[in-house]
Amino acid sequence: MNDDPNAFTLGPLEAGPPCCEPQPVIQVRNLSLRYNTQAALDNVSLDIFKGCITALIGPSGCGKTSFLSAINRMTDLIPGCSIDGRILVDSQNIHHPQCDVQALRRRIGMVFQKPTPFPLSIRRNIALPLNEHGITQKTEVAAITETVLRDVGLWNEVCDRLDVSALSLSGGQQQRLCIARALALNPEILLMDEPCSALDPMASGIVEDLICSLQGRYTIVIVTHNLAQARRIANYAAFFWVRGHAGHLVEFGRCRHIFESPRDELTAAYVNGARG
């Protein structure tokens, strides 16, 4: 498989220190994505490793977000979007006709760029998806709510006002609530699309620490324009670039390698701030 120049499947040495054995949980193979006739991604192949944080970096319009939304099939909702290639999650093809999209999205949570709380109470924001996935017992829902709100460090801030509207929270709190809401469904994978970019530096720092604390328990794929942030939190980094009009994967590897000893000149120029 390594003969394919576009396949970034790493050998054991490159992938991690010998103490851990990286397991690919998402395998993307020859993924091409088009919006009507406009190509957005061209022939991308890479592995996402279990329990690790993978950062997708690159300039705007290089297909990072398209790549991210292809993983939980949010691309289904975009009219005119078509996909070639395979995405395997735990060796299961997610485009297989028998794949249950709702179950897939429960396993693969997503956090958007702007906080997207529902116009409901804080409590109901977390309870609604739980109820819809069959967890209706009040004590169980309450227990999960407390756990995930503690996980995101929001419990002490909101425990006495769980019934106020989630829209009354600050931006950073809303984003943490959205992360908690995704965590409540106990996903294996979290997709994050620039989760800090709409927040002020303080809130951004808190959310970044939160993401770091989730490492190991969840497999995280994060799109970020903040290279310093990618460098701080990610284990792996994938660098995308626009060639022609479509996004290409230029380089993928351990975060340290991408930032300190990139193989590609373009990557070096980008991470050093000379390009992009």
Next chain:
Amino acid sequence: MSLRVKQKLRDGVIQGLIYLTVLLVSLIFFWLLFDLVHGGAAHLSWEFLTESPTDAGRAGGIASILVSTVLILLVAMVASVPLAWSTAVLLAELVPAESTFGRIVRFSLYVLAGVPSIVFGLFGHAFFSIYLELGFSILSGGLTLACMLLPILTSTAEAGLRAVPDTYRLSAAALGLSRTAALTHLILPAAAPTLAAGLLIGIGRALAETAALLFTSGYVDRMPGSLLDSGRALALHIFDLSMNVPGGDSPAYASSLVLVSLLLCINILSMKLAYGLQRKKIMT
């Protein structure tokens, strides 16, 4: 005269003109209200509301008229609201905005909205009264009104649903919620104020309708015994009193006052309802 003074003078004149127009518009409304109260208040009493009309409406009250009006309204709402709202859901949520199907449906609603009510009346008479053999009846009148209300209810509901931010739909989908769950728990409650507003406009239109009911629900002023009886709507009663009944002016005034107050009440009620619904969704 310096430039500043000129500018100030011009501003003053324009402001004055704007205030004058506003005053004029409100004046018309208050004049109308005053006229109604002045001409109708004396005739208005508890008996007027609870007694049936006698002597062609010159004496007695409007009890049977009110009952007929409410029944016609109920039939119209029960028939049109489910149809209109499900069409709106289909147009806003299920088919792409630019699809041919959506365009055809929207175009036919546009045309339907522009049809004069007398034409609906003739259609209702031909279809419901004669072809379906419902005769002059509350049922036939209500169904005719329902056809008339479809475009208003559908277009307001569609606009309301479209105004709900797409982020709700996306984040609901990302959490693995089904379309139905997103619709019932998030999108419909968020659109509730617009739905209620549309309902209100519809009820207002239906309450004030005369021409469409003339040939369908008829103008028998007896207390209706069933939906298949003919019944006279309030607006039609006012029309009849002022056109065909000499000496019917003061009951006509009083009936108009009742009609306007009814519209006002429905207005306030539905606004409260929409507000309460939104609050409840947030609190639970």
